[in-house]
Amino acid sequence: MSELITRALADATDTKAIAFEPGAVAKTGAVFAELFPGRAAIVVADERTMAIAGKAVEAALREAGVEVRDAYIFPGEPELYAEYENVEIVRDFLATVDAVPVAVGAGTLNDIVKRASGELERPYLVVGTAASMDGYTAFGSSIALDGLKQTLSCPAPTGCVADTEIMAAAPQVMTASGYGDLLGKVPAGADWILADALGVEAVDPNVWRQVQGPLRHSLSRPAELAQGDLDAVADLAEGLLMSGLAMQAYQSSRPASGAEHQFSHLWEMEGHGVDVTPRRLSHGFKVGIGSVAVAALYELILQRDLSTLDVDAAVAAWPDKETLRQRVLDVHTDPQLQEQFVELTLAKWVTPEQLRERLELLKRVWPELVVKLREQLVPAATLQEQLRAVGAPAHPSDIDLDWDRFRQTYERCQMIRSRYTVLDLALETGLLAQLVDELFAPDGFWGRQQH
């Protein structure tokens, strides 16, 4: 068991117990009996996860004296998708059974059971079968509703079992996905440093340490992860569990999600990769590419001396609300998303006076801020190497992203969340379009890689 996790549990709002070690599945019964004395359990799994862990989970539950109802098992084929229809299926089934659900699976199964349990106002427990994302210990579910991927609110699990032997044996593509999701905490941390320095959102030192403390170590062995090395997978899983717990403690995804997740979220919301076979494009794969994209942008910004920024020019060029609204409508044409994006973009609009104040502050803190950001960030080229070493996509073409669409994401994804990131800094200083041009110029970071 990890000391870091034990300590972080004390700050978590929903999760009360975590069993995290090789062979942890055998402890599911003890964890369950302690959290839910006298309650019956019901496993929700798919055919694959039932075989690799579900049966052992049921045995452990029985051994601890827990009454076990007949499991709900999704077919192995077609691959389960986190769409709302599946939430309804599980919810309606669980409504007829007096038992605490035990989700046995990875991100998709957890998201479905988490939301279904949330709707029933019933606690649940998750047994994670892969180190594939940070959602086991996080609140909220990523679910496709009316074809659009969105985060639906619901509590985190009351208990979590993470058996590192099972996780290490998971398909390699899942471990690579978890690596991509965790890699995102590097630029996400930089975005928080930035928001803190500009007085937009202060860093919470305790929560910061939960994510950033174990991060470098968790990311340090991509090649071993590709080999399914037990110890390396355990480190990755620890980083992911800690990120989920940090989001619980902070009651927001800020500690673990910055601009790199906005790249991923936009592609998810627009359904990119849903039709990619045999496996739908994972969240972590998109976050990994988003992380490279954001790191490359930071590199260009850090080369500039913003302590000499022409604030008058930036304020003069700052759009009014109506101009901004029209810009959102111009680059987001999906009628299902437009309104929401206009609202989120306008939520972070500041008056010219406020912008002037913020940019003057930026000029003053810039020399110190540059040092902090450099310390936090990893070069974009290194992130690409790490992604390739773990077996994850590292270039937009690896995930079938059209080049122009990828390029446009720099501007478009700034509009999809009200959280302050490097994209906002680039926009407010009036540099975004120019920086993107530089990235995609023949000698720019992306221009050199166009093929």
Ligand SMILES: [Zn+2]
């Ligand atoms: Zn994520």
